[in-house]
Amino acid sequence: MVRRVVTAVSGTGRSVISNDGELRQVPYRHTPGFAHSLVWTTGAPPVPRADGPGEPPASFVPGPGETIAMTVTFPPDSVFGDPAFDPVAAAAENVKHNPGLADLFEPDAPGMHTTPTVDYVVVLDGTVVLELDDGATTTLHPGDLVIQNATRHAxxxxxxxxxxxxxxxMGHAR
Incomplete structure (x- = not known):
């Protein structure tokens, strides 16, 4: 689990911790090992607030000026090659848990998608490979950072x- 600490300004103008606790993780039944935790969202323009992320957004693709922060745990690629893996059920579950974002995944290129966002990515644990067009890849390790500029990737x-x-x-003008 991931612990989230949120600060705020009290009614007297002092900095305070308004929320400190573990994030709820959404596990995926049809893709064992896949999960995400919604960390925070902001509207446009972003404004400070002290409450939690609230209900999941209607779309996991933020609009211009909006942001979504989350953790994502990816299972090993072997999960997708397992004979018990049901890609239809997994895709339906992805649509349920990631509305908007799941719609951007390419049916003919598993995992590939293009988001109309600028993303700041930090690898927290494990080794992950970023794949771009034409099979170009880079291997990332804990602490590595990626600035993903609205590009097609997996x-x-x-x-x-x-x-x-x-x-x-971070959503940008389209």
Whole structure:
């Protein structure tokens, strides 16, 4: 689990911790090992607030000036090659848990998608491979950072253990 600490300004103008606790993780039944935790969202323009992220957004693709922060744990690629893996059920579950974002995944290129966002990505745990157009890849390790500029990409985990990233998606004018 990931612990989230949120600061705010009290009624007397003092800095305070308004929320300190573990984030709820949404596990995926049809893709074992895949999960995400919604860390925070902001509207446009972003304004400070002290409450939690609230209900999941109607779309996990933020509009211009909006942000979404979340952790994502990717299972090893071997999960997708397992004969018990049901890609139709997994896709439906992805649509349920990631509305808007799941719609951007390409049916003919598993995992590939293009988001109309600028994303700041930090690898927290494990090894993950960022794949871009034409099969170009780079291998990322804990502490590595990626600035993903509205490009077509996929995340792969070729090892035998999951990998977790923290990502802030920022919507931009389309």
């Amino acid at each position: 995340w792969r985990v070729p090892s035998d253990r999951p990998a977790t990233i923290f990502v802030v998606l």
